[in-house]
Structure formats: structure tokens, C-alpha cells
Amino acid sequence: MTRRWQIEHEFGLDHLAHSEGAPSEPGRGQIAVRIRACSLNYRDLLVVRGEYDPRMELPFVPLSDGAGEVVAIGRDVEEWKVGDRVIGCFAPKWQGGEPTKAMLRAARGAPPLGGMLRERVVADAEGWVRTPDHLSDEEAATLPCAAVTAWHALEGVRAGETVLVQGTGGVSIAALQLAQLKGARVIVTSSSAAKRERAEELGAWQVIDYVADPKWGKKVEALGGAHRVIEVGGAETINESLRAVRVGGQIAVIGILSGVKAQIALTKVLMNGVSLRGVMVGSREHFEQMNAAITAHELKPVVDRVFDFDEAPEAFAYLARGAHFGKVCLRLG
Ligand SMILES: NC(=O)c1ccc[n+]([C@@H]2O[C@H](COP(=O)([O-])OP(=O)(O)OC[C@H]3O[C@@H](n4cnc5c(N)ncnc54)[C@H](OP(=O)(O)O)[C@@H]3O)[C@@H](O)[C@H]2O)c1
Known part of the structure; x- marks a missing residue:
């Protein structure tokens, strides 16, 4: 079984619920990633409170940003191998160039794409970038939306x-x-x-x-x-x-x-x-260009505080208080 947090029946930080599900396997063109760290964005707070889309279908797993390790590969995937460290792209269908509206709307952490607040994510192989070697998983998880x-x-x-x-x-x-x-x-x-x-x-x-x-x-x-x-x-x-x-x-x-x-x-x-x-976040190409610059300069993103997976509601409440400097992260065991 793999663990996740979801907005279960009602919106609000008090209604985030811990649950478990059977692990799914990657299909053709997909990979399975063991998520090791997530980061929180202001948008995630709006999603959980029901202010982003009050008509969103529940239950729903929130969070756009996650980083981890490839644990299984579907058919016809050549880009990744088991053990690769990867970070999810915010808008996985926007690979580069000018986006279409559909590419911008298909962003992780809000329908139609489920979020990262779970131990295992199965998704298309094209929607990930390689983690720069000098970054921890928490530092890597700060990047997809804000950076x-x-x-x-x-x-x-x-x-x-x-x-x-x-x-x-x-x-x-x-x-x-x-x-x-x-x-x-x-x-x-x-x-x-x-x-x-x-x-x-x-x-x-x-x-x-x-x-x-x-x-x-x-x-x-x-x-x-x-x-x-x-x-x-x-x-x-x-x-x-x-x-x-x-x-x-x-x-x-x-x-x-x-x-x-x-x-x-x-x-x-x-x-x-x-x-x-x-400006709407960015494409996979933007992400890869930024990571090349971050790697060349060995730049370390600013992590304000790391919460454990079990403390997800506390992490959201901390973000809501606005006391943070830089990013708030979660560590997934
Ligand atoms: N367009 C996009 O693609 C995109 C992507 C990411 C985020 N966003 C949006 O950008 C905004 C910031 O996101 P975030 O994740 O960086 O939020 P965040 O981490 O929660 O940032 C909050 C900080 O913003 C500052 N702030 C709050 N009200 C302010 C005001 N009236 N004037 C100046 N500073 C103020 C405060 O800094 P001090 O405590 O230092 O005063 C506060 O701590 C949100 O609206 C978010 O939805 C948009």
C-alpha cells in the first residue's frame, strides 16, 4: 500500500485526510516515481481551502511540486531508468515554445491532474526533469512552481x-x-x-x-x-x-x-x-535551462522549514501564517 493525503469530503485544512491505496503500475510511456519530498505553494493553500476551484471533484490529492526517484518504467520509455532522481514539471504537457491553453490548464495539483502529496506517482515520462546532483530532494522539490x-x-x-x-x-x-x-x-x-x-x-x-x-x-x-x-x-x-x-x-x-x-x-x-x-509558471524547457544554470553555479534554493509527511496539515497552516522565508517543504520518509 502507498500513503497519501487528500481533501476527502470537504474543503479546509481540517479536512485533509490520511489514506492508503494500492500502488498502480506505469502503463506505456509512463514512469512510477517514489516521491521523497514536496514543497508547498500559495496555490496549494487555495486548492485545499476550496478557493481555487470550489467545484473541484473530491477526494483530491493536492500539491503541484514533488521530487523523488524512478522506481518502475512502462513500455517504450527510453529517457529514464530505475534509480534516476527526478522532479515533476508543473505543466507536464508544456514541453517548450508557446503553450496552448490546454497545456496551461493541465497543471499538477489541480484537476485534471492529481497532486504530489503521496508516496508514489505514476505519470507520463515526458513530465519530469533530472534532479541536479548537488541538490537534496527537499531543495529539488522547491523548484517546479516558484523557481x-x-x-x-x-x-x-x-x-x-x-x-x-x-x-x-x-x-x-x-x-x-x-x-x-x-x-x-x-x-x-x-x-x-x-x-x-x-x-x-x-x-x-x-x-x-x-x-x-x-x-x-x-x-x-x-x-x-x-x-x-x-x-x-x-x-x-x-x-x-x-x-x-x-x-x-x-x-x-x-x-x-x-x-x-x-x-x-x-x-x-x-x-x-x-x-x-x-507569466504562467513555465515549460519543461524553462525548467531544464534553469537547472543548467543552477548546476553551473551550484545554487542552493532557500528551504525555510521541512515538515514530516505526517505533519502535512501543520505545514499548510505554517504557510498560511506567512512567517516563512523562501520555501516550506515536506519529507516523505
Ligand atoms: N503566475 C504563476 O505562474 C505563479 C506561480 C507561482 C506563484 N504565483 C502566485 O504568486 C504569489 C506568491 O506566491 P508564493 O508561493 O511565492 O507565496 P508565498 O510563499 O506564500 O509568499 C508570501 C509572501 O509574500 C509577501 N506578501 C504578501 N502580501 C504582500 C503584499 N501586499 N505586498 C508585498 N508582499 C506581500 C509576504 O512577504 P513578507 O513576509 O516578506 O512581507 C509573504 O510572506 C501568489 O499569489 C501565487 O498564487 C503565480
Whole structure:
């Protein structure tokens, strides 16, 4: 039998239930992976609370991000062998190039694709990438959603440019690390003094308290502005991002932490030639390019805390409190 956590009959962190199922075997073109570690994303929290898709059919196994080891191979699979260390792709059908809507909708951790919060996952062989040798399974499990999104959002950033990241959650800390790897300097906004200090230890060029300084965009403007903004705040941050971005710069629209509906000053967009670019995670190709860079620089993702598999509800509650810096992970025995 293999263990899993699922949203059983009702949504909510209190209704996550532990269960066991018979292990399934890989069919043609598939592999079976023993999941060793998972990481949690803000989206997973929305899924479990029923805020992502209240009509989702239950029971459902959540979590988009998992890493582990190939334990069985189906027919016609040549790319993998038993024992290979692998990480699941967020949108497994998006292999590269421009995605279709269908490729974007088929993402792990929400219907139609079940999630990673289980010991064994059987899925198409094309939806995995090789784990960089220098990473633990927990570090590898931080990558599929947050880091690939950050990498994709940083496309085209050049050495010497300025990148602004909002807050110190999974996407933003990955963006801080990856932007520095590209030779950019990074401004970090955070509500916490301790987290601002940690961001400086990671190499942030400037840090700003966005609570004490709600007009933080002006501060960024005074520092010369940002060539690229990693916009995860949503409704409450987009207008400050428009102030913070340089002429000709780009705002990568990624997150909606403070809401989805905002009135924006279109004059700022057109007068300053600013691009607003929506970013949806990334393809397998993005993932592999990022892993090549991570490997070359032996970069280690920031793991805030690792919970045991049995503590999944506590891990979700911890993420919900927003006390984390970087990523929250689960270890599966
Ligand atoms: N488009 C995509 O493909 C994609 C992919 C991944 C994530 N996302 C979205 O991106 C957002 C962030 O995801 P995540 O997983 O990184 O979340 P997370 O790890 O939960 O990050 C939360 C952190 O964001 C900061 N924050 C919260 N409200 C803020 C605000 N109003 N202004 C600035 N910072 C704020 C806080 O940092 P401090 O404690 O330092 O203040 C908080 O700790 C979510 O909306 C998520 O759904 C989108």
C-alpha cells in the first residue's frame, strides 16, 4: 500500500485526510516515481481551502511540486531508468515554445491532474526533469512552481540591471537568487525586519519595508527604478510597481496575494513604455535551462522549514501564517 493525503469530503485544512491505496503500475510511456519530498505553494493553500476551484471533484490529492526517484518504467520509455532522481514539471504537457491553453490548464495539483502529496506517482515520462546532483530532494522539490516561474519572469534580464521582488515568499526568494545569478542587482520589499536582514545576507542590494513605507515605488524610483518587477502582490501593489519600474521596463504579472481587481494608471504604462507581461509558471524547457544554470553555479534554493509527511496539515497552516522565508517543504520518509 502507498500513503497519501487528500481533501476527502470537504474543503479546509481540517479536512485533509490520511489514506492508503494500492500502488498502480506505469502503463506505456509512463514512469512510477517514489516521491521523497514536496514543497508547498500559495496555490496549494487555495486548492485545499476550496478557493481555487470550489467545484473541484473530491477526494483530491493536492500539491503541484514533488521530487523523488524512478522506481518502475512502462513500455517504450527510453529517457529514464530505475534509480534516476527526478522532479515533476508543473505543466507536464508544456514541453517548450508557446503553450496552448490546454497545456496551461493541465497543471499538477489541480484537476485534471492529481497532486504530489503521496508516496508514489505514476505519470507520463515526458513530465519530469533530472534532479541536479548537488541538490537534496527537499531543495529539488522547491523548484517546479516558484523557481520556474521566477526564471521565466526574469527572461531577458541582463547583467547590471535592477530587479525588484515583492516580499520574501517562494517566488520572490527564487527570483532574488536567480536574478543575482544573471548578474542583476536586486531590491527586496518585506514587512519583516528579520526577513529583510536575511534578504541582505543573501545579497539583496537594497531592502524596503513596504508596510512602513506604503509609497515604496517612489523609493525605488529614487534608486534609478527597476528594469524588471516581479509582481506577486496583485491589487495592492500594481500601482506602486508602475511607479517603481523604469522607462521601457517590464512588470512580470505573477501573483494576486492582495486581490485580483485593481484600477491602474494607464498613462504610466503608455508614457513610460512599460510592458505588463503575464507569466504562467513555465515549460519543461524553462525548467531544464534553469537547472543548467543552477548546476553551473551550484545554487542552493532557500528551504525555510521541512515538515514530516505526517505533519502535512501543520505545514499548510505554517504557510498560511506567512512567517516563512523562501520555501516550506515536506519529507516523505
Ligand atoms: N503566475 C504563476 O505562474 C505563479 C506561480 C507561482 C506563484 N504565483 C502566485 O504568486 C504569489 C506568491 O506566491 P508564493 O508561493 O511565492 O507565496 P508565498 O510563499 O506564500 O509568499 C508570501 C509572501 O509574500 C509577501 N506578501 C504578501 N502580501 C504582500 C503584499 N501586499 N505586498 C508585498 N508582499 C506581500 C509576504 O512577504 P513578507 O513576509 O516578506 O512581507 C509573504 O510572506 C501568489 O499569489 C501565487 O498564487 C503565480
